[in-house]
Amino acid sequence: MFDELLDRFINFLRVEKGLSPNTLESYSRDLVGYLHFLEARGITEVLQTQTDTLYEYLKTLRSRDLSSRSQARALSALRSFYRFLQEEGLRTDNPLLPLQSPKPKRTLPKTLSGMEVESLLNQPRSNSPRGLRDAAMLEVLYAAGLRVSEIVSLTLDQLELETQLIRTVGKGSKERLIPISSLALRRLEEYLASGRKPLLQGRSSPYVFLNHRGRRLTRQGFWKILNQYSRQAGINRPISPHTLRHSFATHLLEGGADLRSIQTLLGHADISTTQIYTSVTSEHLREVYRRYHPRA
Known part of the structure; x- marks a missing residue:
């Protein structure tokens, strides 16, 4: 079920949103990581997940010492995924709406003289x-x-x-x-x-x-x-x-x-x-x- 939804979502991003192959690969990797998190907690139905589960997932990301940019990207992938499920009529709500994305730390770009x-x-x-x-x-x-x-x-x-x-x-x-x-x-x-x-x-x-x-x-x-x-x-x-x-x-x-x-x-x-x-x-x-x- 999840694999089918993921394929449909990635295809939607590729065709409708025109996202780059690199972005598509990152989103896919983030969503597979989310699935593993759900499976480890015995949650098999991605369509039924609630905000508290997603909040726990965000805490898990923070505990891995991921950069705020990586955390924000993972949350962005999930937010887009649940919005897609809404638009497809598979969910009536987006459980991620109450959660705020971590603000990426802004680093100055490295340049040459x-x-x-x-x-x-x-x-x-x-x-x-x-x-x-x-x-x-x-x-x-x-x-x-x-x-x-x-x-x-x-x-x-x-x-x-x-x-x-x-x-x-x-x-x-x-x-x-x-x-x-x-x-x-x-x-x-x-x-x-x-x-x-x-x-x-x-x-x-x-x-x-x-x-x-x-x-x-x-x-x-x-x-x-x-x-x-x-x-x-x-x-x-x-x-x-x-x-x-x-x-x-x-x-x-x-x-x-x-x-x-x-x-x-x-x-x-x-x-x-x-x-x-x-x-x-x-x-x-x-x-x-x-x-x-x-x-x-």
């Missing part, structure tokens, strides 16, 4: 197919502020090289047009002209960035490439593809770009998500003040 970005992007020096690919990939990631899922799923028909634009599909299947720098355009053209065909190895693929077998580069593959060049650049702390996205937004804001434009470029549905970068630049200003003001 302009010099660190410059050093990182200069690392791929080889004119081999992989070297040309890596140079183009890193340059485009920073130039456009893409998510890693967006760059590895980028297809040839999303490139508008004549107008120096990229069409990308982000969260919620929302499409946006992003300009790229002249340098990113040049790196991309060099890769498409001399690097991509050898990587294809006689295959055909709609994707821009390919692995050595001619298939679409994976998120994990991209992460490994980025970390290799990060070490070569002397960046002695962990970074991720999202670090470059954060750096893109922060550097734009520091350069005078307005928040609304950055929101559009990043594809944020809510400007409050973008406003976190104002905290980053404020912290940067405080650090400059502390370091250089004679009486700081």
Whole structure:
């Protein structure tokens, strides 16, 4: 019964809500964890659960030392699930309504300095197919502020090289047009002209960035490439593809770009998500003040 309901719910989120595969996987994992909690207490009917049971589940999550963000996501998955059951006519109430989600602790995004970005992007020096690919990939990631899922799923028909634009599909299947720098355009053209065909190895693929077998580069593959060049650049702390996205937004804001434009470029549905970068630049200003003001 639960497996059938879960499949219907996940399919609803995929088709009707357009949620990403990663979000769907997280929701599914959270709901399976909830089912195990119910089974351990001898509760076999998910349609009959009440608020007090859910309150106990929330206490269990807290006792596992999960982050407030993970707790909030698990509760969000359950709230959406019970709302779905209501809409399907399987329940008349949502037992989660009286419960408040834990507020995620807001952490400042980690960014690179302009010099660190410059050093990182200069690392791929080889004119081999992989070297040309890596140079183009890193340059485009920073130039456009893409998510890693967006760059590895980028297809040839999303490139508008004549107008120096990229069409990308982000969260919620929302499409946006992003300009790229002249340098990113040049790196991309060099890769498409001399690097991509050898990587294809006689295959055909709609994707821009390919692995050595001619298939679409994976998120994990991209992460490994980025970390290799990060070490070569002397960046002695962990970074991720999202670090470059954060750096893109922060550097734009520091350069005078307005928040609304950055929101559009990043594809944020809510400007409050973008406003976190104002905290980053404020912290940067405080650090400059502390370091250089004679009486700081």
